[in-house]
Amino acid sequence: MKITLPALKIALSTNIKRLRKEQGISQEKLALKADIDRSYMSEVERCLANPSIEALLKIGNALEVTPCELLQLGKKRS
Amino acid sequence: MKITLPALKIALSTNIKRLRKEQGISQEKLALKADIDRSYMSEVERCLANPSIEALLKIGNALEVTPCELLQLGKKRS
DNA sequence: ATGTGACTTCTAGTCCGTA
DNA sequence: TTACGGACTAGAAGTCACA
Numbered sequence: 598m599k600i601t602l603p604a605l606k607i608a609l610s611t612n613i614k615r616l617r618k619e620q621g622i623s624q625e626k627l628a629l630k631a632d633i634d635r636s637y638m639s640e641v642e643r644c645l646a647n648p649s650i651e652a653l654l655k656i657g658n659a660l661e662v663t664p665c666e667l668l669q670l671g672k673k674r675s
Numbered sequence: 676m677k678i679t680l681p682a683l684k685i686a687l688s689t690n691i692k693r694l695r696k697e698q699g700i701s702q703e704k705l706a707l708k709a710d711i712d713r714s715y716m717s718e719v720e721r722c723l724a725n726p727s728i729e730a731l732l733k734i735g736n737a738l739e740v741t742p743c744e745l746l747q748l749g750k751k752r753s
Numbered sequence: 754a755t756g757t758g759a760c761t762t763c764t765a766g767t768c769c770g771t772a
Numbered sequence: 773t774t775a776c777g778g779a780c781t782a783g784a785a786g787t788c789a790c791a
């Protein structure tokens with residue numbers, strides 16, 4: 598079944614928030630580490646942005662996960 | 676270790692080409708199915724584009740895989 | 754069937770501020 | 773510390789033509 602864009606954005610947002618909090622860092626610190634703007638990071642977490650794979654990669658590297666993991670949806674069985 | 680943007684693009688390109696050929700469809704047909712431009716699809720496969728997660732989603736849906744699978748790097752062990 | 758160039762439009766992404 | 777706004781610039785994405 599097809600995934601929707603909102604669902605994907607929510608998955609991304611959830612994953613970022615979870616990983617960020619696990620590492621105990623603020624949105625701003627993460628943005629700094631990922632070398633992207635803090636207001637844009639905020640938009641990503643609020644599901645307002647539509648980031649490129651480059652942005653995804655930067656965030657992933659800052660959180661030490663693959664871009665793929667950032668997009669992982671809440672697990673489902675086939 | 677950090678992933679580089681070129682590496683990610685190559686992974687994406689490779690995955691798209693592989694899946695597309697498995698399904699025996701042309702770049703053009705895939706572009707049509709994904710509702711994106713044929714020339715843009717060509718750029719993605721040649722690692723020239725930096726697609727958004729929306730574009731990723733469209734291509735993934737057309738190929739019936741998750742966006743996550745499209746970004747999967749050539750398997751490596753931890 | 755695909756690559757590529759030239760061009761346009763729109764949005765990704767930055768930078769600044771305020772609450 | 774985060775949400776949210778406006779104004780701006782860089783680059784994603786669409787269209788068309790041609791090799």
